[in-house]
Each structure stands twice: as structure tokens, then as C-alpha cells.
Amino acid sequence: MDGATDARPYKPEHDEITEYYCGLSGPPRLVARTSHERWSRTMLEGSHWGQCRKYFLALSTGDVISKWTTTLDSALVEVLRGVEWSFFFPIGFGLDYHQVRDCKPQTVLLVGVHEAIAWEIGLAIALKCRDILEAFGILQVDVEIMHSVYVNYGLLQDFDRKFEALECSAQNVNTYLCVLPASKASLGYSLGYAENISIAGSVGLHLKLGPPNADEQQPTFALTCRHVVAASSKPEDSVSAASTQKHVIAGDGAFSTCLEELRRYSVDLERAMRPLRKKQKDWDEMYQYGDDLRKRPTDQDLQQLNKWQELADWNEQITKSLSTLSDKKDRVIGHLAFHPKHELSAKEPGFLKDWALVQLNEPGGNKVFLGNSTSRKHALMKSPFKDGMLPLRLEDEQDMEEIHGLAVFKRGAATGLTVGVVNGVEAVIRVYKNTIARELIVVPDKGRPPFSQSGDSGSSVFDANGTVIGLLNGITDASPCVWRTGKPHCECPADDDDAQNTHSLPCWKPGTDVTFVTPISWIMKDVESFTGLEPRLA
Numbered sequence: 001m002d003g004a005t006d007a008r009p010y011k012p013e014h015d016e017i018t019e020y021y022c023g024l025s026g027p028p029r030l031v032a033r034t035s036h037e038r039w040s041r042t043m044l045e046g047s048h049w050g051q052c053r054k055y056f057l058a059l060s061t062g063d064v065i066s067k068w069t070t071t072l073d074s075a076l077v078e079v080l081r082g083v084e085w086s087f088f089f090p091i092g093f094g095l096d097y098h099q100v101r102d103c104k105p106q107t108v109l110l111v112g113v114h115e116a117i118a119w120e121i122g123l124a125i126a127l128k129c130r131d132i133l134e135a136f137g138i139l140q141v142d143v144e145i146m147h148s149v150y151v152n153y154g155l156l157q158d159f160d161r162k163f164e165a166l167e168c169s170a171q172n173v174n175t176y177l178c179v180l181p182a183s184k185a186s187l188g189y190s191l192g193y194a195e196n197i198s199i200a201g202s203v204g205l206h207l208k209l210g211p212p213n214a215d216e217q218q219p220t221f222a223l224t225c226r227h228v229v230a231a232s233s234k235p236e237d238s239v240s241a242a243s244t245q246k247h248v249i250a251g252d253g254a255f256s257t258c259l260e261e262l263r264r265y266s267v268d269l270e271r272a273m274r275p276l277r278k279k280q281k282d283w284d285e286m287y288q289y290g291d292d293l294r295k296r297p298t299d300q301d302l303q304q305l306n307k308w309q310e311l312a313d314w315n316e317q318i319t320k321s322l323s324t325l326s327d328k329k330d331r332v333i334g335h336l337a338f339h340p341k342h343e344l345s346a347k348e349p350g351f352l353k354d355w356a357l358v359q360l361n362e363p364g365g366n367k368v369f370l371g372n373s374t375s376r377k378h379a380l381m382k383s384p385f386k387d388g389m390l391p392l393r394l395e396d397e398q399d400m401e402e403i404h405g406l407a408v409f410k411r412g413a414a415t416g417l418t419v420g421v422v423n424g425v426e427a428v429i430r431v432y433k434n435t436i437a438r439e440l441i442v443v444p445d446k447g448r449p450p451f452s453q454s455g456d457s458g459s460s461v462f463d464a465n466g467t468v469i470g471l472l473n474g475i476t477d478a479s480p481c482v483w484r485t486g487k488p489h490c491e492c493p494a495d496d497d498d499a500q501n502t503h504s505l506p507c508w509k510p511g512t513d514v515t516f517v518t519p520i521s522w523i524m525k526d527v528e529s530f531t532g533l534e535p536r537l538a
Contacts (some may be wrong), residue, residue, distance in 0.1 A: 008037050011119050015041075021146065023053025023096065024512040025450055025476065027147035031113060032122030034130050035142040039504050044269065056443035056514060057092030057105050058421035060405035064090045064107060064137050065424040072136050073428050075107075077129045077436060083209050084115040086130075086150045088477070089427035089441055090141065091514070096446075098288075101329045109133060109139050112148040112476065131464060150429050150516070151454065151475050164184035179481075186369030187392065188411030188459045191224055191358065193231070194246035194328055201228030204471050205392065208363035209533035221357040223523075224458030225473045226339045229356045234431065235342040239356075240530070247358050248331040250413075255322075255331070259350040261320045269312045276305040334360040340530050343435070348527065350438035351522045354473050357531075366537050367391045368411050368460070390466050394537060398469070398521035406463050408442060410472055412456030420451040420461075420515065422469070427516060429474070439516035440470055450513040461517050470525055474516035 012020065012030055016039045020030040059065055068090065076088060088111040110400060113122075118146065128141040199327045205223040221328055230237070246486055271277060280297050287295040297381040325331050339356035367389040379401040411417045423441035430436050448492075452459075462468045485538055527535045 008034060009034055009123055012039065016348070021054060026148055028112070028146040028476075031117060031145040031147055032119050032126050032145040033142060034126045035106075038067075043472045052095045053188060053215055054093050055096055055448070056447060057094050058405065058443050059090060059092055059107065059424040060434075061424070062107070065069040067137050068425045069136070072132065073438075075136075076129055076136065077130045077428065078314060079125060079132065083125065085123075085430055086112040086114045086148065087427050087429045088112070088423050089423065091443070094446070100143070107477075109141060109143045111143065111145045113145060114147070114149040115176065116147065117145075117189070121202045142228045145496050147492050148476050150431070157401070158248070158322060168321065175349065180404070186389065186411060187366060188245070188368060188413060189206055190250040190413035190455070191222065191228060191458065193229075194247050194248050195334055199231045200250070200413065200455055200457070201225055202414075202472075203358075204458050205468065206360070206366050206461035206533045206538040208538045209527075209531055209535055211458065211534070212536075220360045220362070221337060222334065222360055222364070223471070223527075224356055225471065226356045228458050229336050229358065230339055230342075233339075233342075238341045239336055239529075242339075242359060243336045245336040246332050247334055247336065248328050249333050250331065255326070257324060259319065259326075262315060262322070266312060266315050269308050269315065273305060273308050273312070276301055276308075277398060280305070284368050286488065294439075295478075301362045309453070333362070338527075338531055342528065343430075344437060344445075345522070345526060345530060348525065350436075351518070351526070352429075352437035352439075353526055355471065355523045355527065357527070364538060367390055368462070368466075370411075370417060392460060392462055392466050392537075393470050394524070395467055398519060400519065402471050403440065405520075406469070407445065408461050408463055408469060410452065410456070410459050410461045412452060412459035412472065414453045415450065415456030418444070419448055419450045422517075427514075430517065439474065440514040442472075442517055452513065469518045470517035470519045472515060473518050476514040 009032070012032075017030050018027070019041065021028045022037060081087070088109060090107060090109050092105050092107050094105045111126070112127065122145040124128060126145050129143040130141070133139075133143070164507070187204065187206070188202050190200050191203050201224050203222040203224050207223055208218045209221065210218065226233075229238075229245070279295075279301065283296050335358065337357045337359040341354040343353055345351040345353055370390050371389055403422050406422045408422055409417065409421050410420075420442040421444075423443060424498045425441075426438045427441045429439055442451050446532045451474055454475070456472055456475070458471045460468045461470045461472055525537050
């Protein structure tokens with residue numbers, strides 16, 4: 001960015017409004033900002049091409065964290081009165097290319113509004129917010145108003161279950177699928193309606209209610225978000241006894257997409273095995289009678305071929321098994337048992353009650369599938385896991401200060417296993433006109449895809465030891481964005497050939513996001529208060 005001689009904020013032009021947040025999901029549009037530095041497209045240098053993308057950076061130290069208080073939150077809420085705002089929080093921004101000049105990380109107070117407001121009004125609000133920050137001793141932090149919304153619905157837009165095809169062992173393929181019965185599935189499996197309602201989310205934990213009793217088999221409950229299972233409910237509605245509302249593993253869209261992925265997986269495995277099979281066949285039929293041993297399949301070739309064949313056999317069995325469950329009535333796993341009113345808690349200030357329990361027909365455990373990969377995701381894990389499965393656990397007391405800055409993980413029905421970092425300051429969100437709550441913020445680990453998308457609501461967010469810190473319940477926007485150079489929000493070609501045929505530039509990966517998480521300690525306390533029974537892991 002180039003410095004400006006005029007030290008006053010200025011009205012952005014169309015390109016700046018639409019491209020200022022290049023790299024973020026949505027994409028959000030800039031309304032106003034207090035910075036007076038002139039914006040220009042920051043392009044990659046050298047042999048690289050394209051516009052630099054912004055990404056979120058979680059705050060972990062500094063005056064913003066040490067001086068941020070609930071009194072400051074209240075003052076900012078007062079400034080925003082009369083505006084249809086959605087959220088605000090302090091956050092860091094970086095650029096995704098280290099050779100860009102002047103690309104030092106930037107800390108801003110980000111305010112999301114979900115209605116179009118004039119630049120003059122937006123700037124006046126931003127300047128007042130900056131004055132409040134300075135009054136609390138937080139200096140050199142600009143304020144930015146963006147057109148973006150807080151989204152907490154569970155519409156499953158894309159069952160993006162990408163198989164770790166060549167990294168899973170054969171015995172783990174079945175546990176990787178989130179459409180198996182709860183007793184066998186990894187947490188994070190898809191939860192849909194038995195009725196024709198196109199909303200689905202994820203299951204975060206399996207719980208039991210009340211003290212352990214060896215003489216009585218207690219039911220298992222699936223913990224998810226209220227908005228996942230209360231599609232037709234009003235905020236003041238609650239359920240405190242077993243209802244007739246039934247739920248299934250995976251709605252119709254999720255289930256059919258899963259079968260499609262399984263069949264595509266079979267094709268990929270067959271394509272991978274083809275050259276090794278040919279090499280083995282050529283050796284058996286021709287080359288073994290000659291002197292050229294270089295054409296002989298190596299032990300590594302044969303081991304790889306056997307591994308892929310085992311995966312193919314398992315995949316075929318799973319596909320046949322799941323094909324028999326195409327009818328929803330064969331996938332019913334339980335019924336809605338409890339959910340509170342969608343309101344603020346009287347015991348935990350700022351906590352918005354957004355949880356629900358589905359009573360399962362079969363018991364279930366509390367393990368999450370990580371796979372057997374040696375990727376950086378797995379290198380970050382501190383707790384040992386067996387057969388690709390990590391047991392999750394709860395702590396009696398949750399220290400919110402220790403959560404800030406943590407590397408965290410989640411497995412959800414929409415985006416699978418992802419990695420993120422908890423921001424050092426919580427977000428303030430506005431759900432209804434006069435309902436203002438607080439949520440933890442998780443941003444993706446640098447260089448990684450979005451932490452969540454719609455359909456991940458209800459999944460557990462856990463640390464490297466498998467300790468659950470919260471339940472995922474919202475994002476900043478429901479629509480991931482793919483960016484091209486200078487042209488935001490373009491469709492991505494299916495492959496390189498398509499890009500060449502359409503004369504399209506290569507595409508960036510989907511934009512980064514902000515995910516909102518409710519602390520699990522708050523949820524467990526409210527479950528006990530609402531049901532009258534102490535919850536514990538099943």
C-alpha cells in the first residue's frame with residue numbers, strides 16, 4: 001500500500017469496496033475505515049502472478065488483549081445503536097505472500113453490518129469506535145466497517161467429505177465415513193431430519209445424563225446446536241421431553257453425495273492401480289524371460305498395489321452396505337429430546353443458549369477420526385491416537401485465558417478435519433435486535449482452508465490433547481469465495497484443462513473465514529440446569 005499525503009480518511013471507490021477484503025469468504029464489502037492510507041491492489045512479485053490475499057491472524061499478546069474489557073464492549077454496543085450491526089471483534093490481518101513490500105500484520109477492530117449504510121454514516125461510526133479504543137488506552141488500532149453477517153444455520157450446502165484415499169489404512173476407511181451408525185462413526189458425523197427439511201449439522205459429543213448406574217442402561221444423547229434441530233421453532237420454544245421429531249444420519253443431499261464420493265474414490269483407486277498392474281502383468285507375461293531386471297516390479301510396487309487393492313475391496317463393501325440405506329427410514333438414529341429457549345443465560349452473562357440433545361437408538365463413543373497421515377495437522381497433536389482415532393475429553397474447569405491463542409481442531413460434516421487458532425479476544429454478536437452475546441473466535445491456521453462452513457454447526461472444537469473447548473455454532477458468511485486475479489467471486493474451473501479452454505486464469509483457493517464457538521463449560525452447565533441431570537461423556 002502506498003502512503004498518502006492527506007491524513008484524513010477518504011471515500012473508497014468501487015474497486016476498493018469490492019476487493020479490499022480479497023481472500024476472505026463471502027466476499028465481504030468494505031463500507032468505511034479510519035485508516036487514511038490509500039488502497040491499491042497489492043500484487044505478487046517476481047515470477048508469481050496475481051493479487052495478494054488477506055488472511056486473519058489470531059491475536060495472542062499486546063494491549064488489545066490486556067486492556068479489552070466488557071465495559072469497552074458495552075461502550076461499542078452503544079455507539080452501534082441504531083445500526084443493523086451483526087458482530088464486532090479485534091483481529092489481525094496479514095498478506096499471504098512474504099515477499100510483498102510493507103506487508104506487516106495489521107490489527108483492526110472489525111465491525112460487520114448486514115444492511116447497506118452510507119459511507120458517511122459508516123465513517124462516523126468507525127471514528128467514534130476508534131475514540132473509544134483510545135480512551136481505553138488501545139492506540140494505533142484502526143476500525144473497519146464491513147458488509148458481512150453472522151450466520152448460524154446448519155444448511156448443508158456441500159458434503160465435502162474428501163477421502164484421505166492413499167493415507168487411510170483399510171481398517172479405518174469405515175470409521176472415516178460420517179454416515180455410519182453412531183456407535184461406529186467418528187464424531188462430526190452429519191445429522192439431518194427424517195422429514196423433508198433441508199437442514200443438517202454435525203454431532204459434537206455423545207453424552208449420558210445423571211450418575212453412572214451399572215444396573216441400568218442409560219440412553220446416549222448426541223449433542224449438537226439448537227438451530228440444527230429446531231428449524232421450525234420460535235426463539236421462545238423449548239423441548240424438555242422426548243418428542244416425535246426423528247433424526248437421521250445424513251440428509252438426502254449428504255447421503256447421495258457420500259455415495260457419489262465413494263464411487264469416485266473407487267475410480268481414483270482403479271486409476272492409481274492401473275500402471276502397477278500393467279507393470280506386473282508385463283513382467284509376468286514378457287520381461288521375466290529376458291535379462292532386463294529393471295522392468296521387474298519392486299517390493300515397494302507390490303506393497304503399494306496390495307494396499308490400494310485392500311482399500312478398493314473395503315470401499316466396495318462400504319458402498320454396497322450404504323446403498324441399502326438409501327431410504328431415510330433406514331437411517332433413523334434417534335429423536336429430539338431436549339433443547340432450551342434461544343435466549344441469553346441468566347447464570348453465564350453473554351452466553352446464548354444454542355444446544356440440543358438427540359436421544360440415540362444405539363450407544364456411541366467419543367472419538368474423532370484423524371486418519372493416519374503424517375501431515376502438519378497430525379504433527380500438531382500432543383495426545384496419542386490409535387487406528388486414526390483420537391478420544392475426546394472434558395475438563396472440570398475451563399480457564400478462558402488459557403484457551404486464547406490455542407491451536408485447535410474440529411471435524412465436521414461439511415469440511416472434515418480442519419486446524420485453527422483461538423483469538424485472544426471474544427467476539428460480540430447481535431443475534432436478535434436486543435440479544436447480544438459473546439463467542440470465542442477461531443480463525444484458520446495460516447495457509448489453511450476455512451475452518452468451517454455451513455453444515456459444520458454442532459461439531460466439537462478441541463485442542464491438541466483432545467480436550468474439548470467448545471461447540472461450533474456460527475460463521476461470518478455462508479458462502480465460500482474463490483478469487484481470481486483482480487476479479488473476485490468467480491467460478492472455479494473444474495481442472496486445468498477447463499481453465500485453458502475457457503481462457504480463465506488459475507483460481508485461488510476458497511477464502512478464509514471467522515468461526516464462532518460457544519465454550520463447552522457453559523453448555524454443560526446449562527444442560528444440567530435445564531434437564532436437572534448432570535451430563536457426562538458417554
